[in-house]
Amino acid sequence: MSTPSNRTLNAVELQVNGVAYPVAIETSRNLSGVLRDEVGLTGTKEGCDDCECGACMVLLDGQPINSCSYLAVQAQGREITTIEGLADGDDLHPLQRNILAMGGVQCGFCTPGMLMSATALLERNPTPTEDEIKIGLSGNLCRCTGYAKILDSVAATAVEIS
Amino acid sequence: MTLTIATSLDDILAGLAQGARPIAGGTDLVVGSRQGKGSLPDTLIAIDRVAELNTIDVGADATRIGSGVTHARLMTDTTVVEQFTSIADASALVGSPATRNVGTLGGNVMNGSPAMDTGAPLVVLGAKAELASTSGTRTIGLDELWTGPGQTSANEDELCVALVIPNRPTASGSAYVRLEYRRAMEIAIVGAAASVEFDGDAIGAVNVALTAVAPTILEVTGLNGIVGSALDDATLAQVAEIASEQAAPISDLRASDKYRRHTIGVMARRAVDAAARRAAGEQIAVPVNRALGVGAVQ
Incomplete structure (x- = not known):
């Protein structure tokens, strides 16, 4: 700048x-x-x-x-x-746990931003449809995963917390 | 440089009178400065915490939407979605959730881009801009406000405080569609807004305005010929032809002038069709692009 x-x-x-x-x-x-x-x-x-x-x-x-x-x-x-601010001490937030377990992290550079968008989405809409998850994460680019595993991990978290 | 966070409209207007420039979400100003389009103003006044700019007031004849109302609110607010649906269509297409959370109607209007998404809807709805300064308030038409790409007729010490939109007649509807290459973080390749009012089974009034095919938002003229007609394929074909004829597009890296001239007709036709269907009582979810699969596919 x-x-x-x-x-x-x-x-x-x-x-x-x-x-x-x-x-x-x-x-x-x-x-x-x-x-x-x-x-x-x-x-x-x-x-x-x-x-x-x-x-x-x-x-x-x-x-x-x-x-x-x-x-x-x-x-x-x-x-x-x-x-x-997502984890509670050593206890990972469900979104963090699921994205790790489901292979939604490769290089990891997009992951923090993805999870912040996902956090806000689930806060306002704990039971999002697949399309609503896509819209909620539409401002986040990932060049590694092809998105499927990221979307899956958000959907799994929604099921877990709702 | 300095930034002051205003807590009242008086604060803002006093600041502007002394040469400060306003910032709301910064989604044009700050992004532009980081892209090297221009440096940030030396004195900024943040206007996003002033309650007077964040109201939607339904009056007897008109509705006043504060310039600080965000796109996220416009796309879900009941009054906007039910009465001024094309604005909700447009706001839902702006940027991403992050852009829509902080980006505002006033910012979109005053940035003056010919590709602004809320501009064409505001034109077909007959909106006027309310400009305030320490010397008073004036309300002007949008054709008077927008003077060129990124340029407005507002004085340096004036703030757009609201957009004032006449309340809608019965049996009317509006819609905004745009051509896009992707579903998020997109800028209109071209776009069209339409407002349709029915008189019985015939078209009683129709307004169309076009995005990104001229130096400013372009209001289509010469549609009187279809008033009184039924809304059929021949009428829609006429709308497309007139819109394409009147467009004055440029070629740039996003599209050629020929492609823009052709596709603006398609968008105008789809906007009139969607507005008419809404006027007839059909519920088409916001935004039309997603509900009807008009824009980019997944």
């Missing part, structure tokens, strides 16, 4: 996975970069940096957003959930 016209740092507190993180950042910084480089949570990936691939998907007040193209300062006062 272009060089900011000045380098003024903003003292901002970001609420991530229930923890408050004070950071000092420039206004132009994107949320994915701040999560990775300032907060230190590198589960969120940067793929296209163009709002196309969904690797950077996080939840903002429970709804998925592309964090590569969202200004971090604009997330003040909102609850951010990243992939690190």
Whole structure:
């Protein structure tokens, strides 16, 4: 991105996975970069940096957003959930357990974003149809799996939790 | 650069008067800056937490949709889905769930792209834009608002606060269809919106507007000839021909001008057909593209 016209740092507190993180950042910084480089949570990936691939998907007040193209300062006062917020200690979230068990992870780069979209989908619709799962994950690209195993693991999770 | 999070419309208008630029979801502004299309404005004011911009108010004669209402809400809101269905059709096709969660109606309209999905529906529904600044409020037609690709006639200190749409007559319906190569994260190759009102069994009124075939959204003229006709194959063929004739498309990496000119006729015909079926009481789920298999297949 272009060089900011000045380098003024903003003292901002970001609420991530229930923890408050004070950071000092420039206004132009994107949320994915701040999560990775300032907060230190590198589960969120940067793929296209163009709002196309969904690797950077996080939840903002429970709804998925592309964090590569969202200004971090604009997330003040909102609850951010990243992939690190899904597991309960060592107990994996059912979505994580199922996608591993069902072979929905190959290179793994898209997985965090996929699971954040899936989390939001199941939160608002615990019994999605196959088409609703496809629409829910339509902002997430995977170049390895061919999607079938990912979709299967979301469907299996829906059955498990509903 | 700085960003201030506004909590009231007065905050926003005062900020704009001092040269700040508005940001809602940032799905055009921030993405554009990261693609190198332009740098971010030096002073930004975030408008997405201002309640006054997030309302849908049904009045006696018109419905006022706040500019901050997101696509995710437009595609499911009962008033929009039942009364202004073409807007719901269009909003459901924008980007992905993530884009629709933060992308807004006002952002789509003021970004001024000729490929904007909500533009053609707003035109066929007769919407006007309400622009506010510290010096007052004015309401203008969309033909006056959009002046070219990415350009509007709004002053720098004006914010689009709402789109105002006349309430719908009985026996009317609207629809938006678009040509797309994939089912998500797509921009219209071409698209068409239609509004149809029946007078008995005949067409009482018809409006058609076209997406991505001219420097701005193009309202089709000369459809008076089919008013009074039945909605049959010959009428739909006439709509397709008129739409193709009036389109002024360009060639780019997404499609050639010839392909756009041909397919816009097909989209216009399908939009009128779907709008008429809705006007006749048929329930066609939002978006038409998915319900009727108009767009990209899986």
